[in-house]
Amino acid sequence: MLLLARCLLVVLAxxxxxxxxxxxxxxxxxxxxxxxxxxxxxxxxxxxxxxAEKTLGASGRYEGKITRNSxxxxxxTPNYNPDIIFKDEENTGADxxxxxxxxxxxxxxxxxxxxxxxxxxxxxxxGWDEDGHHSEESLHYEGRAVDITxxxxxxxxxxxxxxxxxxxxxxxxxxxxxxxxxCSVKAENSVAAKSGGCFPGSATVHLEQGxxxxxxxxxxxxxxxxxxxxxxxxxxxxxxxLDRDEGAKKVFYVIETREPRERxxxxxxHLLFVAPHNDSGAAGPAPGSGPSALFASRVRxxxxxxxxxxxxxxxxxxxAAVHSVTLxxxxxxxxxxxxxxxxxxxxxxxxSCYAVIEEHGWAHRAFAPFRLAxxxxxxxxxxxxxxxGGGSVPAPQPAAExxxxxxxxxxxxxxxxxxxxxxxxxxxxxxxPLGMTxxxx
Numbered sequence: 332m333l334l335l336a337r338c339l340l341v342v343l344a345x346x347x348x349x350x351x352x353x354x355x356x357x358x359x360x361x362x363x364x365x366x367x368x369x370x371x372x373x374x375x376x377x378x379x380x381x382x383a384e385k386t387l388g389a390s391g392r393y394e395g396k397i398t399r400n401s402x403x404x405x406x407x408t409p410n411y412n413p414d415i416i417f418k419d420e421e422n423t424g425a426d427x428x429x430x431x432x433x434x435x436x437x438x439x440x441x442x443x444x445x446x447x448x449x450x451x452x453x454x455x456x457x458g459w460d461e462d463g464h465h466s467e468e469s470l471h472y473e474g475r476a477v478d479i480t481x482x483x484x485x486x487x488x489x490x491x492x493x494x495x496x497x498x499x500x501x502x503x504x505x506x507x508x509x510x511x512x513x514c515s516v517k518a519e520n521s522v523a524a525k526s527g528g529c530f531p532g533s534a535t536v537h538l539e540q541g542x543x544x545x546x547x548x549x550x551x552x553x554x555x556x557x558x559x560x561x562x563x564x565x566x567x568x569x570x571x572x573l574d575r576d577e578g579a580k581k582v583f584y585v586i587e588t589r590e591p592r593e594r595x596x597x598x599x600x601h602l603l604f605v606a607p608h609n610d611s612g613a614a615g616p617a618p619g620s621g622p623s624a625l626f627a628s629r630v631r632x633x634x635x636x637x638x639x640x641x642x643x644x645x646x647x648x649x650x651a652a653v654h655s656v657t658l659x660x661x662x663x664x665x666x667x668x669x670x671x672x673x674x675x676x677x678x679x680x681x682x683s684c685y686a687v688i689e690e691h692g693w694a695h696r697a698f699a700p701f702r703l704a705x706x707x708x709x710x711x712x713x714x715x716x717x718x719x720g721g722g723s724v725p726a727p728q729p730a731a732e733x734x735x736x737x738x739x740x741x742x743x744x745x746x747x748x749x750x751x752x753x754x755x756x757x758x759x760x761x762x763x764p765l766g767m768t769x770x771x772x
Contacts, residue, residue: 372490532664602683
């Protein structure tokens with residue numbers, strides 16, 4: 332039995348240590364030098380990736396037209412890059428307006444164009460459309476698409492221009508017309524395009540031994556306040572970070588409750604439990620059944636989330652009405668902690684540990700193999716004898732990744748693996764439209 336257990340440990344540890352390497356993408360290989368990539372122009376009517384524009388594998392679904400009077404207008408930012416020529420035939424500056432992600436990709440492309448053809452600049456013929464000149468549900472209406480040419484309008488360059496746009500990171504590039512190239516990006520909520528779902532480093536958790544701790548300071552061995560599938564408060568083992576980026580400057584949804592007043596920041600694709608209309612909190616919530624787990628970007632004022640409340644000396648979860656939902660606030664760091672129970676109290680608000688897929692139960696079951704491996708590695712870790720007479724104490728743990736402390740930075744390899752499988756098996760309605768950029772975290 333002991334031999335079998337040790338063999339199982341070796342297999343699990345090997346898989347845990349090898350898989351992260353696979354998830355990091357191609358490296359240099361075994362001593363081979365990497366040759367410069369040869370760029371191949373796109374053919375007329377070719378698009379990359381080879382899927383429809385508004386699908387998960389490309390720029391994602393249409394989220395609604397943005398007008399100058401809409402709340403979402405602040406999602407758009409002007410681009411005054413002097414290395415880009417904007418046609419602006421309407422003379423309103425609309426072609427300069429776009430999402431931050433679109434702006435970043437366009438600026439990168441402008442540099443590539445000047446390097447490829449000295450003296451030639453990137454030219455934008457169409458950006459954000461406020462006049463209804465494009466087809467229904469065009470991403471131009473959201474500032475997520477641009478039509479481009481070169482400043483010299485040399486059509487022989489357009490195939491290579493499309494290839495440069497692909498290399499610049501646009502999520503979908505289409506050699507749509509002899510007169511221009513069409514490019515688009517994922518929804519801006521997807522600063523989750525780089526991470527599925529996170530909290531800022533300043534968020535706090537409650538520890539079993541008392542007091543609070545910043546989420547960025549969590550370490551394996553910590554036990555934090557969470558809830559089981561019946562809505563009962565308990566302390567759960569912190570296992571790892573599904574995403575950790577200490578230097579990131581991300582934008583977050585800010586969700587504030589009325590009574591009691593609590594404030595939670597989380598990214599668009601992270602799941603938050605919302606109480607059903609008939610839940611008074613008298614019998615305690617049950618996150619595994621009654622409540623819905625919604626993307627933070629779908630939570631609205633008037634809905635109710637679960638917060639920790641003191642009542643008659645008893646601490647329990649109660650539904651609290653959402654007073655306001657503010658679209659994006661920048662904060663430092665991005666952290667996605669995973670607990671053994673799949674839930675966590677962040678700033679006294681109950682949240683799921685999962686993101687991207689709007690099914691908390693599915694996500695928790697999908698992490699069962701990871702939890703099992705973590706439990707086995709912990710249980711099978713040998714002990715050493717304290718020579719000072721104090722009995723036996725745990726021996727040093729296996730390598731950080733093997734014991735579940737997660738990668739030093741970036742999206743955890745297991746999350747990336749599950750997301751990739753999800754894109755194969757699930758439709759785009761189940762996954763958050765931003766998703767997570769597995770090819771890059």
